[in-house]
Amino acid sequence: MEHQERALAAYVDQVAADPDTVGVVVIGSVARGTEREDSDVDVYLVVTADAFARSAAEDRWAWVDRRGRDYPGSYIDVKLADLDYLRRAVERADDPTRASFAGARVVFSRAEELESLVSRISRLGEDVWAERIRSHVAQAHLHGGYFLRQAEEHGDPFLLQHAAVHLTLAAARAALAADHRLMPGPKYIHRLVREVPSPAGFVAAWDAVVADPGAGTANALIAILDEWLGRDQTRDESLSVFIRDNELAWLRGTVPAEYF
Known part of the structure; x- marks a missing residue:
């Protein structure tokens, strides 16, 4: 819906200024076009290897951003990844991780391979x-x-x-x-x-x-x-x-x- 897309665009503007941001991948109902009026926006924030390592050392893998800032009840539900995480997910991710990328949409990218990696995670032979x-x-x-x-x-x-x-x-x-x-x-x-x-x-x-x-x-x-x-x-x-x-x-x- 329009208000979720506006919230997503605002989040991308917010994180794109950070040089550690490699990409933003929207997942879940907003990516699939099945969101409700009050749905949150789910994303993977793809960061550099160094930024990912720093967050891992702090045991910080997920968080909520922009709570209530874009529409009533709104928030961005963020999960963290880097390119190596995505490469490894293509090879051996579990079903919940693979399923989370089904229908995913790359909305910001500084990495040429990001689109390909995201599309391959949810496919099995x-x-x-x-x-x-x-x-x-x-x-x-x-x-x-x-x-x-x-x-x-x-x-x-x-x-x-x-x-x-x-x-x-x-x-x-x-x-x-x-x-x-x-x-x-x-x-x-x-x-x-x-x-x-x-x-x-x-x-x-x-x-x-x-x-x-x-x-x-x-x-x-x-x-x-x-x-x-x-x-x-x-x-x-x-x-x-x-x-x-x-x-x-x-x-x-x-x-x-x-x-x-």
């Missing part, structure tokens, strides 16, 4: 999506087919809830990966699992595990997931993938699958 599905199906198999059953057998209420949450997260993320959709954060999962294409009964089975975790609801969800995305993945294969993605993440320099 077909082989990556296929491996994501394999990983998330493995998570569902172990959390729903082993840990949840163990929780019922031993009367462990915490493990029951833990396994059910991880099963439903894994099933939802497999569905998102099948549609080449990034996961912007857990607060979006309930909505996204309804938006992406899925077989008949999948969402209802997913909701049933959330509402009433147990072996019966878990088995029903896993059966649909297997028929859809895990038909050729044996339980032994899932066990190895699960161990690789979870217990060996420290050794491989990766993160567990739920944090992809």
